[in-house]
Amino acid sequence: MAELFEIPDGTPLMGAVTFGLIDRGTNVIQVRPSTSCPLNCIFCSTDAGPYSQRRRAEYVVRLDHMMEWFRELVKVKGSGVEAHIDTVGDPFTYPQLVELVQEIKKLEEVRIVSMQTHGHLMNERILGELAEAGLSRINLSVDALDPWLAKRLAGTEGYDVERVVANARYALENTSVDVLLAPVWVHPLNDSELEGLIALAKDMDAGRRSPPLGIQKCEYHRFGRRTKEMRHVSWYTFYGKMRELEKKTGMKLVIRASDFGIRPARTVEAPFRVGERLMVRIVGPGWLNGESLATTRDLRWAVTVVGEELPAGEEVRVRLLRTKDSILVGRPS
Numbered sequence: 001m002a003e004l005f006e007i008p009d010g011t012p013l014m015g016a017v018t019f020g021l022i023d024r025g026t027n028v029i030q031v032r033p034s035t036s037c038p039l040n041c042i043f044c045s046t047d048a049g050p051y052s053q054r055r056r057a058e059y060v061v062r063l064d065h066m067m068e069w070f071r072e073l074v075k076v077k078g079s080g081v082e083a084h085i086d087t088v089g090d091p092f093t094y095p096q097l098v099e100l101v102q103e104i105k106k107l108e109e110v111r112i113v114s115m116q117t118h119g120h121l122m123n124e125r126i127l128g129e130l131a132e133a134g135l136s137r138i139n140l141s142v143d144a145l146d147p148w149l150a151k152r153l154a155g156t157e158g159y160d161v162e163r164v165v166a167n168a169r170y171a172l173e174n175t176s177v178d179v180l181l182a183p184v185w186v187h188p189l190n191d192s193e194l195e196g197l198i199a200l201a202k203d204m205d206a207g208r209r210s211p212p213l214g215i216q217k218c219e220y221h222r223f224g225r226r227t228k229e230m231r232h233v234s235w236y237t238f239y240g241k242m243r244e245l246e247k248k249t250g251m252k253l254v255i256r257a258s259d260f261g262i263r264p265a266r267t268v269e270a271p272f273r274v275g276e277r278l279m280v281r282i283v284g285p286g287w288l289n290g291e292s293l294a295t296t297r298d299l300r301w302a303v304t305v306v307g308e309e310l311p312a313g314e315e316v317r318v319r320l321l322r323t324k325d326s327i328l329v330g331r332p333s
């Protein structure tokens, strides 16, 4: 069982893929306040959930700490920002989710606050509170409407797709929160569900201020989960399938970033290159087994150290293996 680790004050909230903020050079800021998840999806690319085999720690970031860093980054971005709460688990596990949305939405630069979830922890009360706090949209992953298959994909007997859909309808009919259905296409397990999900998006009038549906390609990661029956789908096959379904159903399924108003924006970039060596200080356990969490000496960047579980306080020299999107991963060298 992974230990719950509160990110210590003073830890930089940029540089890690698992917590804090991610800036990929657009007007979207990804906000990751917690890493936990109540489900165990059999296709989970981040190996989340109670039965995770690889997680060493579940992170949580204090609200004040998060907002301190968010305010700085949003100033760089300027107006028209979308804050997208999209964790490596499920955002509904964050105990101060409503307050987080409220604080983000107060900032004049922020136009949209959106969230990515499988919706297992949604209920009418929290949807009402999130609407009042200023949540604009939920991207809701519903991967199958057949209750048995939905449980199987979610890896949890307790997952109730009918309740999730009922809550999504409640949000659309009774609150200002928009809902976009974002099923993951887990070929071939839910091939037969895609048309039903498209029909559901139409029926519930999803996507009032955004596309109603954005089918996601199931991505396989080295540390993610998969089963023997699952088959990898190339981008060529994926878009071919989307066009075929578009013709059949009349629903737009090939979606571009511009459909969400995403555009390039000023960015804060880590000044490092792959292969560069630097000294980092360990501040806590890594997210996965065999990893440690560190910061640069100037406390500007978080660094994931792979290959060793080192004690907090130790200084170590690492060689950077990844710097893309200012996500820093290094190995002791």
Ligand code: SF4
Pocket: 037, 038, 039, 040, 041, 043, 044, 045, 046, 047, 048, 049, 088, 089, 090, 117, 118
């Ligand atoms: S796919 Fe999402 S909801 Fe499912 S286990 Fe992974 S993080 Fe949780």
